């Protein structure tokens with residue numbers, strides 16, 4: 228067997244650094260100048276729509292796709308650049324894919340014992356420990372087709388963890404499962420990765436999954452990094468309308484900005500008065516700008532103790548749609564030439580189409596972007 232990189236013996240195991248990664252298939256640019264680094268024990272979620280290059284980036288890190296330009300370091304060692312190529316089997320990287328890729332002719336325990344860890348062959352005892360982590364000891368001697376899809380995906384994760392990788396790469400591992408199971412596995416996987424303090428890059432197109440799992444999210448758009456941030460910061464201060472809408476549902480209302488005064492259909496206000504000034508890349512004058520009001524930041528009642536940033540308005544209910552966790556209302560607002568969408572729990576209200584209410588939102592919660600974003 229080829230000797231693996233001795234990354235764990237150094238001071239920062241798991242540390243990954245990507246610099247200026249650019250990749251294309253034929254002439255089609257897939258990744259454009261991607262750079263980021265991650266800390267040991269960090270979970271990074273690569274978030275982006277289908278086709279945004281997420282899997283390509285994972286394959287480059289794993290070494291199963293040839294790098295065209297840029298460099299990748301793991302724990303300070305170059306693993307690939309113009310002149311270096313450390314083969315995949317020496318990178319101490321574990322991968323988990325959507326299709327569990329278990330061997331159908333091997334029992335669960337034999338599947339886990341299949342690979343090598345740092346000390347050579349994985350023993351039955353070590354494999355059993357992995358099965359304990361995922362609560363599947365009772366199925367050790369069953370074959371993959373005898374357990375459910377969710378259980379198979381857990382085994383795939385355990386099989387990869389049994390090889391004691393420094394870095395775990397997960398490519399949409401739960402996307403083939405139904406939503407309830409996906410949520411359960413999300414919780415379990417995060418617990419497992421954090422308990423073992425493994426550095427992980429988790430690819431997903433699902434914002435909820437990224438928000439739950441990630442220490443930091445890397446949002447990809449049009450072959451570039453749109454934003455790198457913690458889930459909290461990305462929700463609070465998205466860098467663009469694209470980033471905002473990828474994570475939350477917003478109403479977008481056209482406004483203009485002149486000398487820091489935002490002129491909106493709701494009235495005018497000074498942008499500098501807004502708490503946190505959540506207007507990014509906004510200079511003082513814009514004929515066209517966009518004001519984003521989150522659908523669940525509009526409330527269907529008068530505010531008991533409004534502050535000067537609260538905007539109260541009369542609304543009429545145009546349409547009601549119900550979901551399990553909330554209801555969605557379309558509202559017409561006087562002076563606004565578009566309906567507003569509001570998401571809220573309607574448990575205590577008996578709202579009917581045609582009802583007139585007072586509603587409010589707070590300017591402190593809005594986002595403003597220039598027209599060219």
Ligand code: ADP
Nearest residue numbers: 252253257275276277278279280281282283284
């Ligand atoms: P994602 O994982 O974000 O859905 P991928 O990295 O799989 O995106 O693919 C990005 C783009 O590159 C897609 O348009 C895809 O069709 C294309 N692509 C991926 N792999 C290849 C390949 N081996 N040859 C040619 N085009 C590819």
Ligand code: MG
Nearest residue numbers: 281282283398
């Ligand atoms: Mg993919």
